[in-house]
Amino acid sequence: MPPTPKGEKLSLAVKLAGIDEHWSPRVIAEMNDVQFKLVKLHGEFVWHTHDTTDETFLVVRGEMQVAYRDHEVTLREGEMVVIPRGVEHITRAADECHALIIEPRGVVNTGNARSDLTASNDVWV
Template sequence: MEEKINLAEKLTLFADYWSPRTVANLNENSIMVVKVKGEFTWHKHDDTDDFFLVLKGRLTIQMPEREVVLGPGELFVVPRGIEHRPVAEEETHLLLIEPTGTPNTGDPATAVPQKFI
């Protein structure tokens, strides 16, 4: 990567929710931004942890045993194999980091295709 990346600027390039956009790659990982609102599907990732960093808004990560509420500047890592569902009452902007090719729903058949911006 030869140029700096402005995450706020990248987030102005799309409007759809729950459709992450890759902004950079780091080793074997994709660094992505995403806009979310409403409820995502319950899912899990058997082989990877799930990293969420809130840039704007508020995110609740529901898990069978508890909920974690995140605001701007806060992050949480869902351990691999733990079923979870992200929920955002308002439009929320996130930074995600995960191994390249990880399906966002935990299932390649229902995952959103990877998009680069």
Template structure:
């Protein structure tokens, strides 16, 4: 391990301002960029978001999905979807928004919605740490939370 990386790892292990990262299972900072293509290649299950980075309390999660999710609401937070590959639909009770590759859409807090994709779609989700993917709906598609890849 290089001296810089060793110093970063040692600082992350010390109690104090970095200790929150260790308690939450967040990987120590590295000097490598995050390659989303490689991370997505490691992800095999649909509807199972995995954390790839954090910015303060905001998590960046990658997800693969196809078919239809569940109607749900996130009462306390907005939810952003950036489509990396494919196309998705975000349905609302009165309309539907199509989000294509390279496009971003933010679902406002408290708005009931459902996500769909006719064929496999890859997306980056931005939302605060601790948000459950099925929101208030629960059910079989509820994914484990705060899982890093």
């Protein structure tokens, strides 16, 4: 699916329909050096940090948790969280959850941790 040109509307539902894998963020738009990525989550991710940038999760559909070493935050549809740079965290979703991630271009989804869930960057849907 080609990128939607800037200045034109895009549908999150249509873009999400083009994503088949869990834990594989897909770019849907860019603004300056910031990417907007859709992701489908199910199960548990990996503990990791992003040393040089914050990252934002906005739940489009479903429910997810962001766990830190000392507490956990539950996000439901329409709720978001900004995870501070350098803070170790893990994301999880008991049932499939759809989220929008907002972060600078080039951020590796598993941060400082490498695993079989490390996704390729700059893959558009």
